[in-house]
Amino acid sequence: MTDLKEKYLIKSNSYMIDLESVDFITWKENEKNAGTYWAKLHIGSKEARYICNDVDELKELLERWSLVKGKEIEIEENEIISW
Numbered sequence: 001m002t003d004l005k006e007k008y009l010i011k012s013n014s015y016m017i018d019l020e021s022v023d024f025i026t027w028k029e030n031e032k033n034a035g036t037y038w039a040k041l042h043i044g045s046k047e048a049r050y051i052c053n054d055v056d057e058l059k060e061l062l063e064r065w066s067l068v069k070g071k072e073i074e075i076e077e078n079e080i081i082s083w
Helices: 055-068
Strands: 002-005 008-011 015-018 024-029 037-043 046-052
Touching: 002 055, 024 055, 037 055, 046 055
Parallel strands: none
Antiparallel strands: 002 008, 008 015, 024 037, 037 046
């Protein structure tokens, strides 16, 4: 189970990431499981990988990260994925 709490991404029994320390996020659709997305949270020269169960979860992660960075944005689904 994963949860976004305030400025943290918490994955039970695995890790916790302070979203303030994330420089940028990249993502792509999981080719083996359509509708899920691989996200990479880049922190300096390191990266943490995270699987989003659907586009809404990816959208929530991106919007929360931008909010933590002081730039509240609203992202449309078509800006995240291309058809």
